[in-house]
Amino acid sequence: MTPEFKQELLKVRAEARLLYSQAQLDDAVRRMATEITARYADLNPLLLTVMNGGVVFAGRLLPELDFPLEVDYLHASRYGAATTGSTLHWRVSPGTNLAGRHVLILDDILDVGATLLAIAAACEEQGALSVATAVLVDKVHDRKAEPGLKADFTGVETEDAYLFGGGMDYKGYWRNAPGIFAVEDNA
Numbered sequence: 001m002t003p004e005f006k007q008e009l010l011k012v013r014a015e016a017r018l019l020y021s022q023a024q025l026d027d028a029v030r031r032m033a034t035e036i037t038a039r040y041a042d043l044n045p046l047l048l049t050v051m052n053g054g055v056v057f058a059g060r061l062l063p064e065l066d067f068p069l070e071v072d073y074l075h076a077s078r079y080g081a082a083t084t085g086s087t088l089h090w091r092v093s094p095g096t097n098l099a100g101r102h103v104l105i106l107d108d109i110l111d112v113g114a115t116l117l118a119i120a121a122a123c124e125e126q127g128a129l130s131v132a133t134a135v136l137v138d139k140v141h142d143r144k145a146e147p148g149l150k151a152d153f154t155g156v157e158t159e160d161a162y163l164f165g166g167g168m169d170y171k172g173y174w175r176n177a178p179g180i181f182a183v184e185d186n187a
């Protein structure tokens with residue numbers, strides 16, 4: 001890492017606006033866990049984490065779900081380290097056979113929604129019995145891939161800014177930031 005890039009990272013972190021604290025996120029995740037438990041406790045679901053962004057959310061959610069379930073992951077990305085999305089690139093497909101399974105996809109954010117729609121379609125093609133989505137953050141704007149697109153389970157809603165923390169990155173960094181932060185335009 002160059003000294004200039006390190007300075008940029010520290011400046012972005014220092015100047016970012018806190019939208020949700022870690023405590024507020026933990027409350028939202030516990031509420032989601034109650035909803036997910038009500039729906040899936042008797043369905044032997046397969047929870048699929050979308051890497052990399054979904055890892056923090058999954059890590060917080062899974063210990064709140066005290067019923068039989070399986071966990072796997074997939075890696076698909078359409079942003080890379082950029083702040084605007086393009087085509088979805090599949091890097092790793094789920095190793096588990098999805099045929100006949102109730103699949104719940106876990107990700108950090110529903111922004112445009114192209115990522116989750118493509119992943120859900122791929123799970124259905126592989127024979128999943130049902131496919132639903134759970135996201136920590138839903139970014140509110142009118143650019144959704146389908147009008148009114150929502151996840152089945154949502155933690156918090158945010159304004160239309162570029163976000164980091166809670167698993168989301170700024171140029172590959174700050175996924176570990178404790179809370180959800182908006183990058184300030186002048187950063």
Ligand SMILES: O=P(O)(O)OC[C@H]1O[C@H](OP(=O)(O)OP(=O)(O)O)[C@H](O)[C@@H]1O
Binds near residue numbers: 114115168
């Ligand atoms: O709703 P969309 O506009 O499609 O964007 C949402 C996706 O973008 C981010 O992934 P990214 O492609 O940045 O990969 P990452 O998880 O490795 O950060 C995020 O983790 C979601 O998967």
Ligand SMILES: Nc1nc2[nH]cnc2c(=O)[nH]1
Binds near residue numbers: 079109111112161169
């Ligand atoms: N880090 C990050 N990734 C995203 N993917 C889609 N929207 C966002 C965002 O606001 N921040």
